[in-house]
Amino acid sequence: MFKKPVNKTSGSSSVRIVPLGGLDEIGKNITAIEYNNEIVVIDCGIAFPDDSMLGVDVVIPDFTYLKKNKNKIKGVVITHGHEDHIGGLPYLLKEINVPIYGSKLAIGLVENKLREHKIINTVKRNSVKPGSIIKLGGMKVEFIRTTHSIADAFAIAIHTPEGVVLHSGDFKVDYTPIHGDMIDLHRFAELGKKGVLAFLCESTNVERAGYTKSESTIGPTFEDIFIKSRDSRIMIATFASNIDRVQQVITQAHKNNRKVAVVGRSMVNVVKIASELGYLNVPKGIMVEISEVQKMKPEEVVVIMTGSQGEPMAALSRMANGSHRQLEVIPGDTIVLSSTPIPGNESSVNTVINELIRRGADVVLEDTHVSGHACREEIKLLHSLVKPKYFVPVHGEFRHLKAHAELAQELGMNRKNIFVSTIGDVIEVSKDKARKAKSVEAGRVLVDGLGVGDVGNVVLRDRKHLSEDGLIVAVVTVDSKNNKIVGKPELVSRGFVYVKESEELLREAKDVVNKAIEGLDKNRIKEWSYVKNEVKDKLSDYLWRKTKRSPMILPIIVEV
Ligand SMILES: [Zn+2]
Ligand SMILES: [Zn+2]
Structure with missing residues (x-):
């Protein structure tokens, strides 16, 4: 299938796995896979600033290593369209202009960013279908369908002459997803049977026992809420990127003869892109402008909005503190928070809830959210199918990576074959051995307004x-x-x-x-x-x- 590389400058034909973000931290996921002087980059996300980063808008990965090896990079492949996987792309592509590959939805969401950064005309974008294989230099890259809290999420298998490096992306095992087919467990099993050299698997929910519920379990909860609140206005706050959740709201609205208004810049953007690309089924005439909502009867409308994390500038927080220009909470409103607070956001979410209740709203929190990430039993399933030779836990803080390593050991992996790593580490793997090599520069770069990296x-x-x-x-x-x-x-x-x-x-x-x-x-x-x-x-x-x-x-x- 492959010719052995003739010109080996590194003196060995191992595959280098270089995580540059997302390990020992939350967000800004990015990994470089390197073979025979060629690099494929998987994802390029952002992280949100913590409390010590006053005035900072977003945090992006340090691209020093990639800039130094610019000429080796064959392309960036995207697992899915979440900010912690695509948000940093415009900043990387401004430095290094390489083609990008991802699902139609992920590419659509990235294009929106490229347009904002005025580089839409210079970047080559390619949509790929689940199951497709592309050639990037001497490596073959395969996109495998998974399920997650956004449609068309992929795991990525990189085929090299030394073996397959498999990256899980973000996933859960959802047998009844809202959009598209279920996770392609078959393909994971096939690859496992042929032999996977290294497995990089996400660790977000590794500390949670059991299974994550299917996204479609939210439907009946929404149905109940619509029945109980049949006389009141219903407002639902969730992540803009959770298109399947938005779909379930629209479906219920349609069933209950309600119109739908979408509020919040990111929510409006995502809904527009997703419906244009066919990821959202929006019945004709159901959408109304936000300016019309105040004139409508409570039972005639549903509002979908951002702000479920208590973000101070988002629609929900503004409504809670009475500063939203077009929307006001009226006593009797049913407000549904369809997400759980990300660690660190609990107190701002709590403040928002208190304010909404003070204004007479009925706030609903129970059973209104399911995670997009696999719990322990699902992670075990994937490990058992893939049976990798070497394993690198990714996408998690140190405690998650450590717990994931222990899970792999429980399943029979040798400790020596597991690499709990941090960003900048380099793991060299070949058919018969693996080791940590000399690490490379990695870190964070702070973005404040138009300034990239000038805030230190x-x-x-x-x-x-x-x-x-x-x-x-x-x-x-x-x-x-x-x-x-x-x-x-x-x-x-x-x-x-x-x-x-x-x-x-x-x-x-x-x-x-x-x-x-x-x-x-x-x-x-x-x-x-x-x-x-x-x-x-x-x-x-x-x-x-x-x-x-x-x-x-x-x-x-x-x-x-
Ligand atoms: Zn994700
Ligand atoms: Zn993620």
């Missing part, structure tokens, strides 16, 4: 400082010809104290600056750093004594 630790430290104690600007005017200070210093403060109630404190602070200036060594007035440091030290001592706060102090010297 120093900027974050300053933002944290400002957010905790505020800022004082001290303006000092220097007559540089005569080496002396002119006039009185000026102080401006923001976020430190309420100026009107702290006149006395600020007056004294000014005196402190004045004294600091008077005490300066006259011969050193031209040394600005000296003047600045003196002002800063004296002022900060004084403020700490008086308030036990340390605002950021910014001395500014004006030369006349």
Whole structure:
């Protein structure tokens, strides 16, 4: 099937597995598979910033390794259209222009991003069907159908002369998916029978016993809600990407003669793309504009919206705090949260729920969500079918990867053949051996507005400082010809104290600056750093004594 590579620069013909994101962390999944100086990249996602990353919009993988090996990259293959797998693509494709391959839906969602980043015309996009095999350099890439919380999710098998590297993507074993066929367990078994060299398998729900329920179990819950709330307005918040969930809402709305309004930018985008591409079945005339909702009777409409994670800018949170321009909660509204909070979001979700109830809404949380990820028994099923020689747990924090390694051992794998790794690790596998090789550069790059990577630790430290104690600007005017200070210093403060109630404190602070200036060594007035440091030290001592706060102090010297 394959010719053995002739020109081996690395001196061995092993396959290199290089996870660059998604291990020992949540999100920004990306893995490079390398063979004979050629690279195929699997996914390129984003992560959301944690509380320490003040003002940061998204977090993307560090692409240094890929940039250094730019010429080896044959393409990016996409497992599915979730943000933690496709969100980073525009940033990567701006640096390295290679073709991308994925399901029609995933490509449709990526195209939307490429358009926003104005690179739609330069990137080659290819839709692939489940079961198809493409050739990327000397590697063959096969897309295997799985089931997940978005339609057309794939596992990816990379066929190399050394053997098959199989990446599970995100999956659950759903025998009754809403859209499309069930997971192709046959193909996993076939590959397993022929022999899989290395298996990379997702670990999200590895700590949960049993099986994940099918997406279609949500239908009856929605049906009940529609019956119980037949006289009230129904609003359902979920992830924009969960198209199958949106479908189930639309189906119930249709059955109950209700119109549907979609609210929230990402939700509107995804619904538009999914219905154009045939992933959503939308009965004619059922959709209404959000502006019409307030005019309609409660029993005539269902609203589908974003914000189920308590995101402050999303539709649901705005409604909860009364700042949504077009939608207002009215007593008697039934509001369904069709998702569980992602760890870290619990308290904001809780705040939103309290506010909605305070405004008279009936909030429904029970049985309104199922996970898109496999629990232990489903993960075991896949392992048993695939029977890999080597195993690398992926898509999870360290505890998940570790638990997944233990699960593989329970199933009889040798510990030596399991590689619990972190990003930047390199695992070299060949027919008869595997080892960790020298690691490569990997990490995170913060995106704030249009700036990619310009917000680092120093900027974050300053933002944290400002957010905790505020800022004082001290303006000092220097007559540089005569080496002396002119006039009185000026102080401006923001976020430190309420100026009107702290006149006395600020007056004294000014005196402190004045004294600091008077005490300066006259011969050193031209040394600005000296003047600045003196002002800063004296002022900060004084403020700490008086308030036990340390605002950021910014001395500014004006030369006349
Ligand atoms: Zn996913
Ligand atoms: Zn994922």
